[in-house]
Amino acid sequence: xxxxxxxxxxxxxxxxxxxxxxxxxxxxxxxxxxxxxxxxxxxxxxxxxxxxxxxxxxxxxxxxxxxxxxxxxxxxxxxxxxxxxxxxxxxxxxxxxxxxxxxxxxxxxxxxxxxxxxxxxxxxxxxxxxxxxxxxxxxxxxxxxxxxxxxxxxxxxxxxxxxx
Amino acid sequence: xxxxxxxxxxxxxxxxxxxxxxxxxxxxxxxxxxxxxxxxxxxxxxxxxxxxxxxxxxxxxxxxxxxxxxxxxxxxxxxxxxxxxxxxxxxxxxxxxxxxxxxxxxxxxxxxxxxxxxxxxxxxxxxxxxxxxxxxxxxxxxxxxxxxxxxxxxxxxxxxxxxxxxxxxxxxxxxxxxxxxxxxxxxxxxxxxxxxxxxxxxxxxxxxxxxxxxxxx
Numbered sequence: 001x002x003x004x005x006x007x008x009x010x011x012x013x014x015x016x017x018x019x020x021x022x023x024x025x026x027x028x029x030x031x032x033x034x035x036x037x038x039x040x041x042x043x044x045x046x047x048x049x050x051x052x053x054x055x056x057x058x059x060x061x062x063x064x065x066x067x068x069x070x071x072x073x074x075x076x077x078x079x080x081x082x083x084x085x086x087x088x089x090x091x092x093x094x095x096x097x098x099x100x101x102x103x104x105x106x107x108x109x110x111x112x113x114x115x116x117x118x119x120x121x122x123x124x125x126x127x128x129x130x131x132x133x134x135x136x137x138x139x140x141x142x143x144x145x146x147x148x149x150x151x152x153x154x155x156x157x158x159x160x161x162x163x164x
Numbered sequence: 165x166x167x168x169x170x171x172x173x174x175x176x177x178x179x180x181x182x183x184x185x186x187x188x189x190x191x192x193x194x195x196x197x198x199x200x201x202x203x204x205x206x207x208x209x210x211x212x213x214x215x216x217x218x219x220x221x222x223x224x225x226x227x228x229x230x231x232x233x234x235x236x237x238x239x240x241x242x243x244x245x246x247x248x249x250x251x252x253x254x255x256x257x258x259x260x261x262x263x264x265x266x267x268x269x270x271x272x273x274x275x276x277x278x279x280x281x282x283x284x285x286x287x288x289x290x291x292x293x294x295x296x297x298x299x300x301x302x303x304x305x306x307x308x309x310x311x312x313x314x315x316x317x318x319x320x321x322x323x324x325x326x327x328x329x330x331x332x333x334x335x336x337x338x339x340x341x342x343x344x345x346x347x348x349x350x351x352x353x354x355x356x357x358x359x360x361x362x363x364x365x366x367x368x369x370x371x372x373x374x375x376x377x378x379x380x381x
Binding site for chain 2: 006009010011013014017018021022025038039040042043044046047048051052061064065067068069071072073074075102105106108109110113117118119122124127128129130138139140141142143146147149150155158162
């Protein structure tokens with residue numbers, strides 16, 4: 001029984017691992033920390049998995065646990081220096097269909113997002129994942145109206161970071 | 165905001181730039197131990213809850229303990245000591261029970277605000293326990309010190325040949341002041357230690373929690 005549980009978990013996480021990777025990238029600044037956080041999220045997901053009944057999609061359930069782990073449970077490595085020169089980032093959005101100028105703007109925007117605090121990052125993450133405000137509010141435990149207000153403020157803050 | 169929407173477009177397309185973990189990696193990961201902050205808080209709290217308890221048990225097997233019990237009997241404090249011990253044990257068990265209940269209710273699938281709040285409340289239980297301990301400690305420390313001082317003084321006087329030794333009011337005042345100062349100082353040191361320890365440990369949790377609360381203000 002527990003064997004099949006483990007198998008089913010591993011399979012689903014493997015399929016949905018990019019969600020976890022995206023959160024790790026947003027909340028860490030180097031690949032060691034990225035792997036560390038990935039590991040911790042995996043453990044938390046696994047611990048919570050027996051209670052996952054499949055009422056929601058695995059991915060929806062997983063990003064909630066992953067976000068919570070990043071925001072509350074994960075102990076940041078104090079040695080990690082807070083820079084945005086993330087090696088992997090160079091390859092992040094490089095895709096053929098972008099022109100160079102657009103690519104540069106996306107990169108700058110991403111760097112701006114990385115300067116936000118933990119909670120703001122969570123909102124932006126869900127915004128980028130195209131979640132609606134009902135879900136954003138529910139995940140963070142705030143009201144929907146205030147989630148909207150906060151998101152608008154974050155946009156303002158990002159403009160300021162980009163145009164100091 | 166155009167830039168953010170550009171990022172959003174790129175974000176949703178970008179699925180292949182991550183180094184993929186294999187099923188074997190995931191198997192390995194789920195058998196590792198969590199290093200989450202909750203684990204840290206749990207172990208430190210266990211230490212705190214258990215420390216006085218273990219110290220008590222260890223001490224009760226030593227010669228030192230028998231001697232101090234004799235002393236307590238001589239000072240007519242023995243019954244108070246037993247009474248206080250019972251109260252302390254009851255309170256300790258109450259705290260352990262509450263801590264366990266709170267700890268169990270920490271759920272990573274809860275919403276973020278509730279999760280943070282539960283973790284911080286769990287910490288609060290231990291904090292109350294520590295405050296209780298500090299107060300009991302200060303009380304016992306002050307009483308034992310006062311009695312020790314009083315009887316010690318009397319012994320010296322009797323040895324010196326004074327038949328009915330008495331302590332002047334001034335000496336009592338001064339010694340009480342000294343005892344209060346020392347007790348406050350030692351208690352303060354403990355308090356400072358806790359402030360530092362949990363200040364560091366809970367800084368991020370507190371910051372994120374207040375950020376979430378601020379959104380709903």
